[in-house]
Amino acid sequence: MVRSELLEQIYTIVAQIPPGRVTTYGRVAKMTEGATARMVGTAMRHLPDGHELPWHRVINASRRVTEHEGAARQRERLWAEGVIFDASGRVSPDVMWP
DNA sequence: TGCATGACTCCCC
């Protein structure tokens, strides 16, 4: 069970990622000082319908979009925000959110 | 209760 406090922290941090920027599961986890990267991924999967979270701005440590059910949508949204993917499918280090 | 699974990361080669 993910403690609601952590869940709230994870959501709060993700909500703070500015448009056109991305961050990693690991960084979000580190900022919560208690969650792990896997927990962040789990939290994203459990997002309720109608949420307003920019979940698509969370990618993995390799700066790629992890393959899952909504991966295609995630790439589309990032592209729409101006996030450029190189030939290898990685985003530019410049768009990384600290 | 137990075990497999996964929207992960780190370390080593």
Next chain:
DNA sequence: GGGGGAGCCATGC
């Protein structure tokens, strides 16, 4: 940069 393996921990059956 990339592949393989170990570690991690909540979830779900």
